[in-house]
Amino acid sequence: xxxxxxxxxxxxxxxxxxxxxxxxxxxxxxxxxxxxxxxxxxxxxxxxxxxxxxxxxxxxxxxxxxxxxxxxxxxxxxxxxxxxxxxxxxxxxxxxxxxxxxxxxxxxxxxxxxxxxxxxxxxxxxxxxxxxxxxxxxxxxxxxxxxxxxxxxxxxxxxxxxxxxxxxxxxxxxxxxxxxxxxxxxxxxxxxxxxxxxxxxxxxxxxxxxxxxxxxxxxxxxxxxxxxxxxxxxxxxxxxxxxxxxxxxxxxxx
Amino acid sequence: xxxxxxxxxxxxxxxxxxxxxxxxxxxxxxxxxxxxxxxxxxxxxxxxxxxxxxxxxxxxxxxxxxxxxxxxxxxxxxxxxxxxxxxxxxxxxxxxxxxxxxxxxxxxxxxxxxxxxxxxxxxxxxxxxxxxxxxxxxxxxxxxxxxxxxxxxxxxxxxxxxxxxxxxxxxxxxxxxxxxxxxxxxxxxxxxxxxxxxxxxxxxxxxxxxxxxxxxxxxxxxxxxxxxxxxxxxxxxxxxxxxxxxxxxxxxxxxxxxxxxxxx
Numbered sequence: 393x394x395x396x397x398x399x400x401x402x403x404x405x406x407x408x409x410x411x412x413x414x415x416x417x418x419x420x421x422x423x424x425x426x427x428x429x430x431x432x433x434x435x436x437x438x439x440x441x442x443x444x445x446x447x448x449x450x451x452x453x454x455x456x457x458x459x460x461x462x463x464x465x466x467x468x469x470x471x472x473x474x475x476x477x478x479x480x481x482x483x484x485x486x487x488x489x490x491x492x493x494x495x496x497x498x499x500x501x502x503x504x505x506x507x508x509x510x511x512x513x514x515x516x517x518x519x520x521x522x523x524x525x526x527x528x529x530x531x532x533x534x535x536x537x538x539x540x541x542x543x544x545x546x547x548x549x550x551x552x553x554x555x556x557x558x559x560x561x562x563x564x565x566x567x568x569x570x571x572x573x574x575x576x577x578x579x580x581x582x583x584x585x586x587x588x589x590x591x592x593x594x595x596x597x598x599x600x601x602x603x604x605x606x607x608x609x610x611x612x613x614x615x616x617x618x619x620x621x622x623x624x625x626x627x628x629x630x631x632x633x634x635x636x637x638x639x640x641x642x643x644x645x646x
Numbered sequence: 647x648x649x650x651x652x653x654x655x656x657x658x659x660x661x662x663x664x665x666x667x668x669x670x671x672x673x674x675x676x677x678x679x680x681x682x683x684x685x686x687x688x689x690x691x692x693x694x695x696x697x698x699x700x701x702x703x704x705x706x707x708x709x710x711x712x713x714x715x716x717x718x719x720x721x722x723x724x725x726x727x728x729x730x731x732x733x734x735x736x737x738x739x740x741x742x743x744x745x746x747x748x749x750x751x752x753x754x755x756x757x758x759x760x761x762x763x764x765x766x767x768x769x770x771x772x773x774x775x776x777x778x779x780x781x782x783x784x785x786x787x788x789x790x791x792x793x794x795x796x797x798x799x800x801x802x803x804x805x806x807x808x809x810x811x812x813x814x815x816x817x818x819x820x821x822x823x824x825x826x827x828x829x830x831x832x833x834x835x836x837x838x839x840x841x842x843x844x845x846x847x848x849x850x851x852x853x854x855x856x857x858x859x860x861x862x863x864x865x866x867x868x869x870x871x872x873x874x875x876x877x878x879x880x881x882x883x884x885x886x887x888x889x890x891x892x893x894x895x896x897x898x899x900x901x902x903x904x905x906x907x908x909x910x
Contacts, residue, residue: 544715545745547733549758549809559758563749 428610436610437617445599450618452594453584456512460519461580468524469569472531473561482532489528497522497583505591515587515595522583523576530572534565567634574630581623596622648737648812648845650689650712654721657681657707658870680870681707685721687864687873692843696856699866700904705849706742706817708871712847713739713815725813735759737813738806742821744798746790752777752801753786759809776804780834796827803835807842816848820855832858836883853900857893858885865903875903 410430417429424432440446474481475489497518504514542564546556588597596615603611634640658680681704689695699705710716712723714733723730725737733739738759746755756773763769777786780800790798799819806814819835820828836859839846850856856863857879865875877896887893901907 541741541743541745542747544733544739544741545747545758547715548713548739549735550733559750560747563747566749 425607425609428613433610433613433617436608437614440611440614446614446618449594449596449599449615450622452592452598453588453596454622456515456587456595457519457577457580457584459512460516460584461523461577463516463520464523464527464576464580465573468527469531472528473535473557473565475528475532476535477561485528486532489525493525493529498586501587501590510591512592514591515584518583518587519580523580526576526579527569527572531565531569534568534572535561537568538564567640570630570634574627574634577626577630578623581619581626585619648691649726650687650813650845650847651724652685652687652712652721653724655685655687655708655711655723656683656720657704657711657716657718658683658720659718682866682869682871683720685871685873689845689847692845694839694846694859694861695848695864696860696862697847697849697864697866698851698853698856698900698904699871700868701851703866703868703871705866705871709739709815709817709847709849713737715739735809736811737815738809738811740802740806740814740816740819742817742819744790744802746798746802746805748790751787751789752782752793752804755790755801756805756808758805772808776808777801779807779838780804794827795823796831799823799827799831800834803831803838807838807844811844813845813847816846818850819848820850820852833884835859840883853897854887856900857887857897863896863900865900867904875900 414430417427420427428436437446471481471485475485476482500518500521501514504517508514508517538561542560543556546560551559584595585597585600588595589601592598596619600612600615603609603615658678661677661679685708697705697708707716711719712730714730714737717731739745746752747758750758753773756776757769760769760772763772774786777783780803782797782801782804785793785797785801790801793801803819816835820831823831832855835846839859848855848859860879863875863877863879864873865877866872867874877899879893879896881890881893885893887897
């Protein structure tokens with residue numbers, strides 16, 4: 393029953409939106425060039441799939457997000473652990489990170505183009521910036537919130553420094569870090585589209601920009617729809633990750 | 647062997663939040679709060695001692711100092727003549743709240759104290775032995791959150807006993823259990839003690855627990871705490887407070903000592 397409701401209600405809301413869209417197009421005054429309807433967009437969707445452009449652009453965007461996001465997580469999680477565990481690192485890095493964090497990744501566009509030129513690197517750099525800071529901050533907070541009893545247990549059973557990290561700190565922060573990663577992927581996905589409107593010749597952001605210049609609003613809409621679909625899939629993947637049994641078990645540790 | 651000697655133990659801390667007497671005086675760092683002072687006690691090998699006292703009297707703090715978790719104290723604590731400087735698996739602590747690591751199964755938790763054993767077979771046998779002993783057979787691969795409160799407590803006892811410690815410290819180990827589970831686990835701990843004869847030191851505020859379990863009861867008063875009563879119990883086990891006039895008299899005496907006008 394619950395599965396059915398989970399499954400059917402989203403379909404209902406999507407159908408209503410598409411129906412409204414069609415109604416507005418049919419009874420509205422816009423031309424197809426300005427406001428294409430669902431059928432026209434579906435045709436263009438099919439066209440872009442068949443000529444391979446959609447796949448190529450999606451892969452290009454996903455590639456940039458993946459690299460930038462992994463870099464952000466790979467550097468951000470260890471730094472967050474150090475900030476959460478060592479007072480010196482906390483005072484050294486925390487104010488700096490809080491200062492850098494509110495600067496929108498998009499504000500870095502001029503500098504990143506100057507430093508990295510044209511191509512994948514500036515986009516990856518922007519994705520990295522947009523992932524790195526939230527991941528560091530969430531990890532540090534998660535580490536600080538670990539129940540001190542677990543460190544006493546570790547001391548009682550003579551854990552080594554490495555064991556304290558691998559058996560207490562890391563498993564204790566997994567649920568919160570997974571949640572942070574889930575939110576961060578969404579941000580990274582937002583930023584990639586913007587980044588691709590500037591420095592590159594591929595990707596979904598470029599598809600939208602290029603189609604606008606060609607006055608193909610149907611292609612623009614296809615780009616938007618694909619961005620939404622991929623964002624949805626990324627979120628589902630990250631959600632499933634947070635439902636793994638040992639992650640769920642860790643969540644009860646607070 | 648594990649003879650514990652506490653000599654002149656004192657603990658105080660500075661309450662920095664309390665208002666300074668003179669705001670301009672930087673040497674005045676706040677009020678010094680004495681938790682306890684000049685405590686002298688001795689525990690014999692294999693003894694089961696219960697420490698009673700009003701809440702906030704520092705009995706948990708004392709236990710934590712004895713286990714090596716807190717090194718800022720006056721006086722000294724000697725275990726077999728040696729000063730304790732850090733926690734060690736020779737003396738295992740059973741925590742007031744749940745001390746099981748929630749991301750590990752019962753099996754993995756019990757394995758913690760045995761993880762450095764070379765012989766895999768011996769390790770597995772020991773883990774199984776202690777899980778069986780606390781009647782958690784069949785729950786080896788459950789996570790703590792999938793167990794009831796009583797089962798979690800038993801798993802923690804299994805983990806503590808599996809390392810074959812010299813001393814077991816228990817800080818209000820029945821807190822948060824429902825009444826029946828409390829009685830049941832208490833009985834199990836008494837049986838375990840009869841069976842393995844480890845030194846067990848338990849902090850509690852349940853007077854009945856102390857009467858049922860202890861070889862000796864120590865009563866502390868409010869902070870700064872001192873020992874205000876020490877009593878050896880020679881009653882045979884299992885004990886029944888209602889049927890044993892000696893225990894009832896002792897209970898009245900403890901209530902009076904703690905300043906509760908108890909009418910039996």
